[in-house]
Amino acid sequence: MTADRGAIRTASWDKPLNLNALWEYANPLKFMRTTERVLPFFTVTAFACLAVGLIWGFFFTPDDFRQGSTVKIMFIHVPTAMMAINIWAMMLVTSLVWLVRRHHVSALAARAAAPIGAMMTVIALFTGATWGQPMWGTWWAWDPRLTAFLILFLFYLGYMALWAAIENDDTAADLTSVLCLVGSVFAILSRYAVKFWNQGLHQDSTIMKVGEKDPLAADYYLPLVVCITGFVLYFVALVLIRTNTEIRARRMRALLARERQG
Amino acid sequence: MIALLVRDLRLAVRAGGGFGLGLAFFLIVVVLVPFGVGPETGLLARIAPGILWLGALLACLLSLDRIFALDWEDGSLDLIATSPLPMEGVVSIKALAHWLTTGLPLVIATPLFGLLMSLPQAGYGPLVLSLLIGTPALSVIGTFGAALTVGLKRGGLLLSLLVLPLYVPTLIFGAETARRGAEGLDTATPMLMLAGISFGVTALLPFASAAVLRVNLR
Numbered sequence: 001m002t003a004d005r006g007a008i009r010t011a012s013w014d015k016p017l018n019l020n021a022l023w024e025y026a027n028p029l030k031f032m033r034t035t036e037r038v039l040p041f042f043t044v045t046a047f048a049c050l051a052v053g054l055i056w057g058f059f060f061t062p063d064d065f066r067q068g069s070t071v072k073i074m075f076i077h078v079p080t081a082m083m084a085i086n087i088w089a090m091m092l093v094t095s096l097v098w099l100v101r102r103h104h105v106s107a108l109a110a111r112a113a114a115p116i117g118a119m120m121t122v123i124a125l126f127t128g129a130t131w132g133q134p135m136w137g138t139w140w141a142w143d144p145r146l147t148a149f150l151i152l153f154l155f156y157l158g159y160m161a162l163w164a165a166i167e168n169d170d171t172a173a174d175l176t177s178v179l180c181l182v183g184s185v186f187a188i189l190s191r192y193a194v195k196f197w198n199q200g201l202h203q204d205s206t207i208m209k210v211g212e213k214d215p216l217a218a219d220y221y222l223p224l225v226v227c228i229t230g231f232v233l234y235f236v237a238l239v240l241i242r243t244n245t246e247i248r249a250r251r252m253r254a255l256l257a258r259e260r261q262g
Numbered sequence: 263m264i265a266l267l268v269r270d271l272r273l274a275v276r277a278g279g280g281f282g283l284g285l286a287f288f289l290i291v292v293v294l295v296p297f298g299v300g301p302e303t304g305l306l307a308r309i310a311p312g313i314l315w316l317g318a319l320l321a322c323l324l325s326l327d328r329i330f331a332l333d334w335e336d337g338s339l340d341l342i343a344t345s346p347l348p349m350e351g352v353v354s355i356k357a358l359a360h361w362l363t364t365g366l367p368l369v370i371a372t373p374l375f376g377l378l379m380s381l382p383q384a385g386y387g388p389l390v391l392s393l394l395i396g397t398p399a400l401s402v403i404g405t406f407g408a409a410l411t412v413g414l415k416r417g418g419l420l421l422s423l424l425v426l427p428l429y430v431p432t433l434i435f436g437a438e439t440a441r442r443g444a445e446g447l448d449t450a451t452p453m454l455m456l457a458g459i460s461f462g463v464t465a466l467l468p469f470a471s472a473a474v475l476r477v478n479l480r
Contacts, residue, residue, distance in 0.1 A: 151427055151430055154423075154426070154427040155427050157423060158420075158423045158424045158427060161420055161423055161424070162410065162411075162420065162424065165411075165414055165417070165420050166413075166414065171413075171477055171478070171480070174474070174477040175410055175474050175477055175478070178410075178470055178473055178474050178477075179410060179424065179474075181470070182406065182428070182467070182470050183427070183428070186427070186428045186430070186431065189431040189459070190427075190430045190431050190434075192431075193430065193431040193434040193435060193455075194430075194434065196434070196435075196438070196452070196455070197434045197438060
């Protein structure tokens, strides 16, 4: 423990911004030690935020005068939809870090995030469908946003399938990282292509419209922000757990291989 | 570079499989569609541009795993990699060879298949032109997918899963051009977008394909 603190201190005085210290977490041991210390904090806060946000959202906000109680699907739909996109963005960043600086933890974090992102996409699509059925009168419409999300889900599937298909860890990390970069470009391209292809049914995002016309009602705003915070923390906790698990699994494989060699 | 292109073309023609297979597959798709949706001329004419684009895309997909697979198996890919030709050039030539053996025949045969699908008179020009512009993009994107999966056994299904989402923008703009042409509307906007995608991927994607191919040959 004391050796650890010393390491942080030596790294922190050479740069005021302390960005260099970030790279220390490329060391799996350091990463695991630190994450194990902060993990309880993330987990507890995530569940607290989710519990407060969801209960507040579901039971203590008024029904919308036109949408009735279906508006409350928003408290799951909006955070998961945001996470679905942002997790891909996080995978893009970690993939770049892997390609440039070859830090294994980075590649593993991208790998750990992908299934969570795929699940978030599914939840967003599913909650959207259950909301769309009473509101639009249909479970599914080929609306640009919906279609783009479905395509994003396909990208997640392809990414995970490529990880699963390749045996060599470093090769897999390289290939999936390049796929993530190329996929990001094509995902954005697809987003604009489907916008061109069909007109939308889905409303625009209102969460950033504070102070503009047509904002999200204040009653909903706070619980929604709490929910989003909860989902973000929940995601961080899950990624940390999954990355740690993957590091341990690798270490175990290495030990087994060494044992087999004698 | 030219020697590699000639070699690939000769292999494609003599070894069989790639060259005629895509066309035959395209024909079968076009023949099967009326069985599925009914022989009504009006309906067929309405869906013809989309079906023809989709058929061309699937025919293209079918032959993708052959781009590198044979060279990988007999080791000539390693030889090509150690030659002075940069990997980006190799990948571009491979894509070009794939387009010449798969994309171009599809483009040439499409008017005939349009006849089977009772495509409206006005639609032939835009359809052929959009395929001519769009199929190179399909070949280049497909080459990237093939380079990703080259070392894998049973990579075929994974290849489709990886490549098909990447085909979405090309398909949207290509089919939109053909549809607008068939309905007698202005095709300039989607055609330009399609050309943009084609040129963009031809210029940039070979770098990614070469990078993953280098990883796979490591």
